[in-house]
Amino acid sequence: MAIGAAPLPYTRPVSPMEAWFLVYPDSVPGVMHLFVRGTGVITGPQLADAVERAARSCPGTRLTRDGMTWKDSGRAPEVRELPPGGLDLAADPPDLHRPLMGDPGPTCEVLLSCQDGETRVVFRAFHGALDGKGLMFWAEEVFRALRGETLLGAPDAVSEAELLERLDARGVTSSPGVEADLAWPSALGARRKGGDRGFFWRRRTVDGSHPGAVAKVALAVTRARGLDTGRFMVPVDLRRHAPELRSTGNLTHNPLLEVDADSGWEEAHERMLTLLARNHDLAARADTVMTQVPLDVLRGQIAELDAYSAARNKYAALAIVSHMGRVDEAALSTGAFRATEVFVLPNSGPVGPPEIDLVEFGGRTEITVGWHDEPGTAQRAEALLDAIEEELSPAHRRQWAGNAPSRPLSRPGTVVEQFEAQAARTPDAVALTGPEGPVTYAELNRRADAVAAELQDRGVGRGSVVGLAVGRTVAAMAGVWGVLKAGAAYLPLDPAHPDQRLKGLLRDARVSVCLVGADLAKRDLVPVGCEAAVLEDLAGRGGRPVPAGVRPDDLAYVIYTSGSTGRPKGVEIEHAQLTVFADWAIPLYGVDGTTRFPLFTSLAFDLSNTALFLPLLVGGSVALVPDDLDHTVLREMLTSSGANALKLTPTHLDLISRLGLRPVGFRTVVAGGELLRGAVAARAQEIFGPQCGIFNEYGPTETTIGCMSRRFDPERDAELPSVPIGLPTPNTAIHLLDARGRFVEPGEVGEMYLAGAQLARGYRGRPDLDAERFLRLADGTRVYRSGDLARLLPSGELESAGRTDEQVKVHGHRVEPAEIARVLEEHPSVASAFSAGLPRPGTTDRTLCAWAVPAGDGEPAALLPLLEDHLRERLPRYMVPSTILLIPELPLTQNGKVDVSALPKPAGSPGASHGPGGAGGPVGERDEVEETIAEIWTEVLGLPADRLGQDPDFHALGGDSVSLLTMLARVSSDVVGREGEKEFMSHLAGFIARPTLRHVSEVARGLR
CATH class of the missing domain: 3.40.50.980 (Rossmann fold)
Known part of the structure; x- marks a missing residue:
């Protein structure tokens, strides 16, 4: 059977629960609203066509009522286009108050409003015909149609009574000790009886998704009302008992949950779970008399009961708390439209307490409150939302003294x-x-x-x-x-x-x-x-x-970094962001007309911008260092170039001390791009002298060079595994959130979300990555999700605590191993590949390794050199892995990810690349030169001599470019001698291309 139509005409009886909504007054229509707001455009004709197709697969959205029976009208819900601003909730659009009773008109409709690249779509459905799950079924089906996907359909016409019969719910009872009675005050205070009250909504957005959210909200409301115990109606979707059911019908029951104000949310949550585990939701049905009394009579009876309830401010519960669950962003987006906000509006009819609705979307929890529009209730609703927000996201987590108010720039x-x-x-x-x-x-x-x-x-x-x-x-x-x-x-x-x-x-x-x-x-x-x-x-x-x-909003530069999707991404920095960085860094680092920074790193490395810009804005100078960096170039730069300020990576800072260099006259040294260990900073302080400030700077490329910095304190920091990164710049704010998007407690590790005036415009031509990394917090703040972890120290400063992902730092350069794997998989002889950064023994560094599954039965010895060349032709040198291993298949975990722990270890493994000799194996006769150099290798690499093999490759043993320079400097001083070191280092390009023990020894032997 095709998805497009149900096997029989859609018809079902009005259930007792649905009958309740039929007696709602026109001033308070029982209509559910699903708001979808986003960027991009959905045109009216596109939406109308999609609604038409979705209505055929979900016939429960085109119902009309014939007496006490719902029937398929055959007419799709209408799509009504409103003028710009027509769906601004703050303006309380009258279109949101229009009834949809299905007698004789429709039960569903869609509203559309577009303005300035923003689109708002509202799905409206009469609650007597659909419930929350049915509304979501319908909306997702419409978006499937918009995307041109196969429709899933929701053709089932099962009624509430039929479902309960199928589930054999006759013996199920309500929760013991919890009886439905009108004994509870409204969470929003008393209201007047009778009259054309109308309805209002208030909305609040909280960062993160929150386990036990219903229990937490219930506790917050109970405490806000000053009660010892609170009772709540909690709508539960009965489809949970029949997950195969695809129906838009009203299949929701409202069991009662009681919570104690002095208990924790865990206890309240356990009560809710127990209620569900014992199937008490099946018993929370409406009285069957609802469908047996004429509607006019029923309406009068309910009106009298509503007046009684309003006069005494007595309801069956403090509030209704409904959680719609988590909505996938992709489910309500298209290629031309990306949903950025999704929330629902409550409805509450006669004898009904206020309703509180929750939806998780985009890493946030949307909370809406609705009830009768009485004097003062809207203000009380805001106070109630304050209490709920404080319960879910306490202010002491959201507010950090380090995020100081923005300050005006001192340099125009x-x-x-x-x-x-x-x-x-x-x-x-x-x-x-x-x-x-x-x-x-x-x-x-x-x-x-x-x-x-x-x-x-x-x-x-x-x-x-x-x-x-x-x-x-x-x-x-x-x-x-x-x-x-x-x-x-x-x-x-x-x-x-x-x-x-x-x-x-x-x-x-x-x-x-x-x-x-x-x-x-x-x-x-x-x-x-x-x-x-x-x-x-x-x-x-x-x-x-x-x-x-x-102009400030003009683009200044684009710098490419490694991409986690396997494709490099260009970070766009505007002049405004660059100006803010300079205004902060110049006074902090004491840059003036006497300052000289050496420029010795590539202009394509974000770190170089400190030297490139700062001194030339205040009359200082830049010492250009065109040669590739080695120990001779480094020594000259530090001792005779006239430089007195320096920006470099912690790895290079460590290299200076390992080479035994003695810089002269430096006032400022800024280390950035990597974690700065206390021991490295302490050695640097000793080498550069007490007059020199050693700064630990943090800042991804996306936040313009650096957005926080901390001066090293030898008394406090020398023994620390990581020097604190301090406080953000005056125009930067940093928020620590956990994996669920919630603000963490002070002292807990969280991911850094960076905000402020230094945030990049975005990624060039990559709206998909912009949407993934540049987000909005609940209060609308634009943030960059860095992937860097940190914790707040008792001192009030931040300390780095690693990464959330597999990103590796190689001498300050960001490397996404996924990009390496993608390039490997482009080779026709590779079926699949994986790359990762593995810890180097005895250090905090990581070595890039790759594993490749050959596509054929070729010889590994022949394939490895081809893969090396393939990578070198496509990747920067620092991204080429030190080792490539050929394996028959990639081991996978149960969830389909590569099991890194099951991969063969590189050192000494068969198939390791970068050199014909590999590692390990018998060692033949070595002359004095080669033996001395071999000893240097073991010391620099921290390996036993028997791991070297006959003709080892430095990179295959885990060496990187900086340790290579350390090794060559030792060979220069211990083997070649000062007189020949410049000529020896002139072979640097050859050493990088062929870093084998035999090659290095041959060159050294010739010069000796």
């Missing part, structure tokens, strides 16, 4: 305006130093103007993104400022990355012009459709002054 203008003003004040001051000689502010500004003018002549301006593939040169600095002056944003590209990856980023960012360094001009890194221009040629031309016309 965008960074472009500030740079130009500084160039005008100190045109002859040195802005850049390095191998190309000193460059003044006037010269840098002139070169930037030349770049800007050329770009504008090529049609580049506001809204454009310009690629910047260049090293750390004077032209690069002119390129950055030139792009910004042109009103565009720059996309920094790391020349060390494979051409194929750079092409992909340029395509993804929709770049039309890419500025390329002269030394990179011959590389094939610019895709078709993107114009390439040699940066040095543009910066060297005369050009014309380009006035600063940049």
Whole structure:
């Protein structure tokens, strides 16, 4: 049978429970409302067509009443389009009060209102024909139709009586000691009897989903009314006893729950669960006399009972508490529309107490209260919502003194305006130093103007993104400022990355012009459709002054980070966010006209922006370090470049001490991008001297470089496993939420949700990721869900506590192992793959590893080099795993995820890549040089000598780029000697490509 129609005409008798709704007064229609609000557009014709198709599969939505029988009218619910603002709940739209009694008119309808890219859809259903579950069945079916999916249908016409008969509920009784009587005051106080009262609603949104929410709400209401015991009607869907049933009909009973005000929510929740376990909900049926008395007579009897109840403020319960459960965002969204808010409006008729409805959606709990619109009841409803919110989400969890009020900026203008003003004040001051000689502010500004003018002549301006593939040169600095002056944003590209990856980023960012360094001009890194221009040629031309016309909401730069979906994502930072960061960081780090930051990391690394921008806004300078980092370059940078401020990762900070370097004259060292251990910070303090401030800075790329910082305190922090990250910037707020989206207790670990003026615009061209990571809290605050865990210390500061996911930090770079696995699976010889960061023994670091399932029966020895090359051609070096293991299949857990604990361990395993010798195995004769270097390897890697093997590969043994530099520095000093270290380190690219013991020994032996 097709889903489109029921086998027989839909008809069923009006049940006693449904008859109650037939005597509601017109002023209080018994209509349920499901509000769906979101971004994007659903047109009226689209919605009408979907409602028509959904009505055929859910005939219970097109009922009309013939006496005491519901029949299928054959007419789909009407879709009524309202003008913009027509569904603003605060305005109490009259369309929400229109009755839907099914006599003779319809029982369901849909309201639609669109305005400024926002759409609101309201599903309205007469409660006498549908219940809450039926309403949700219908709404989800309409959205299936909108998405063009197969409809599931809800054709069952079973009545309440038929279902109870099927369930054999005759012997079930109500909860012992709980009798239905009119003995309880309304949760919202007394109301007048009689009259055209009308109805009102009030709404509150609370962060998170809350176990035992009904019990918690019941306790909150009981305590708010000052009662020792409270009674509540709790609607229960009888379909729970027949989960195969697909019906929109009214199959809900309202058993009574009593709670004690002095008990905990767990006890109240247990009472509710016991009530359900004993099937007391089956007994909570309406009296069958409801369908045996003429409606006019019944209406008069109920009106008299309602007047009695109102006069004495006595009801069967304090309130009705209904929980609609959790609604999946995808169920009420389409490709062109994403639901952002879903809630329901209560209804309560004669002799009925106030109703409180709950729905979980989008990581929040929506709470609505409704009742007769009497003087003062709306105010009392707000007070009741306050009490419920405090029960679910106490204020002491939501409010943290570290989230200080925002403060105005002390420095006016965008960074472009500030740079130009500084160039005008100190045109002859040195802005850049390095191998190309000193460059003044006037010269840098002139070169930037030349770049800007050329770009504008090529049609580049506001809204454009310009690629910047260049090293750390004077032209690069002119390129950055030139792009910004042109009103565009720059996309920094790391020349060390494979051409194929750079092409992909340029395509993804929709770049039309890419500025390329002269030394990179011959590389094939610019895709078709993107114009390439040699940066040095543009910066060297005369050009014309380009006035600063940049607005705060203009895009400043786009930086790509690794993507958990297997695809890199571009973070969009506006000028406003960059300006706020600079305004905070300049005074904190003491940046002034005497400050010089070295620029030694890639412009594509967010960390470099501190050195790139801060000093040039206040008359300081930047020391350009174009060479790849090794111990000789690092030593020169720290001792003879004139630099006195430094921004780097904790890994590189640790490297400085491991290399035994002695920096000279530094005032500020900022460590960011990774966890900073107390021991590392303590050694840095000793090396840089007591006059130097060592700062631990935290801030994902999405919050613009850094959004909180803490100066290391040798007295308090030296023994800590993690130096606290301190307090957020004055214009940043940080909230700690648990896995259910609830604010955590102080001292408990929670995920950091970051808010404030430094939040990125979003991800370039990725609305799906925006919706996943940039969220709204219950109060409307826009936040970035970081994935970073933290806890609030007794000192009032925050301390890092790891990650919620598999993300790995490699020297400050974010690496999503899923991206590595996806690239591996693109190889035709790989059926499936997995990647993860495994702990390195004795450290807090992680080593990237990958496991691949071959697609055929080829030899592992032949496949591994192909996979290595495949990865190197597509990923940055820091994302290439140190080990690839070939395995017959990926072990899975019961829920279908990869079982990491069951994967073979990399070290010493067969199939480990990165070197023909692998690890372990017999060791042949070694000469003095090779034996000395082997000893250095064991010390740096923390491995026993017998783990090395004949010709081990440094990376296969768990080494990374920083430990490689440590090893090479030791070889330079212990084997090669100071005289030959520069020539030895000139082979760095070869060591990175082939980091084997034999290769390193050959080069060292030749120079010795």
